[in-house]
Amino acid sequence: MSDPTSNPQPEDVVHDADGDAVNVEAVNDGESVPGGQPGAGTDGSPSGANDQAATAGEGGSTPSSEEAGPAAAMVTLDEHQRLMAEYVNYKRRVDRDRADIQQRAIGDVLESLLPVLDEINLAREHGDLAEGPFRSIADKLEGSLGRYGLERFGAVGEAFDPMLHEALMHAPWDASNEDLPKDATSTTVVVVMQPGYRAGERVIRAARVAVADPE
Template sequence: MSDDAKNPEEEPTVPGEGRTSPEPGSEDGGTADIDGADDLIQAEGPDVELSAEDEALLDQASTDLVAEMRQDMLRAQAELVNFRKRVERDREANRDAVIAEVIRAVLPALDDLSRAEAHGDLAEGPMVVIAQKLRGGFDRFGLTQVGAKGDVFDPKIHDAIVQLPTPDVTVNTVADVIEPGYVLGERVLRAAKVAVSVPA
């Protein structure tokens, strides 16, 4: 038989050509994927039960975390309390500073009243009542007059204008008060101007 006698519709085939890939789940190849998934599931295994030691460690870790959070809460609460105290302290200090400035501005008027009283001008009349009210109001705030003759000289509240060598004294002593000083609580508003007797 010649080549021309062969069936022209028959075409040469390539080895492996014409085979279709197996469908998933088919007997040829799909079962391999499913079997692999089953193996993976079985590899994970059942839930692992913790030993008593591991459970104790977990409980200890939880306890430590709770204790740490409690410490943080207590620390934050203490900081809040300290902040409130600091605000109150600053507010009180600002209040005292304002009162001190107001009284310091009125000190010349108190000096005039003291001079008038020393000259006998406040023996009677309406100025006596005014002086009493002013001094009573300042006393309510804790204003105290400092600097008196015979006091031991204190550089914190006394301002020595003159030094007088005196053989009768053994320590520096206020000999005369030129201008009285004033103290508001522990704050010196004005030091007293004094003459000081010093040991000769």
């Protein structure tokens, strides 16, 4: 049996548990590692795997910042325009609703004053407003309400309009009545029992009338 000390081994050679010689230099160069693969890293994966993944990330389908920038900007612009359109529509709807509410409120106030206006109209027809302070008060009240669009309508000789007039009775045609048009061809108002009022296009109260058909 030979003495191991008599045959010195190179410094790069060591013995494993079975006494076989292992070339340390070869192991360091990645040529052969027990239990691993040549060129394997510390986690057992090929040493070039990470480099290949990095290369794939650079040349793969993932868009670069230069390519994604215009697309992202376009999406942001479209979203901004959509929000602006929604805001404009919302503001128009709010303004329209506000105007409708205001007109209804004015109409309600004017309707509550119709009994007072009826009394003033009757007093004027009976000559009680010919002079005196009451006439001045009545004129100022009607003038103030007129600024809110209040208008009185309904007169003898008007053509009957079911949207404006409420026919309470049907009377015979009186040809001697000078207020009736001579060329009337349709149902006509012959007596106004109670005038109508409207504010703008809204009819607050239809005129209550008697009508007749021309002969």
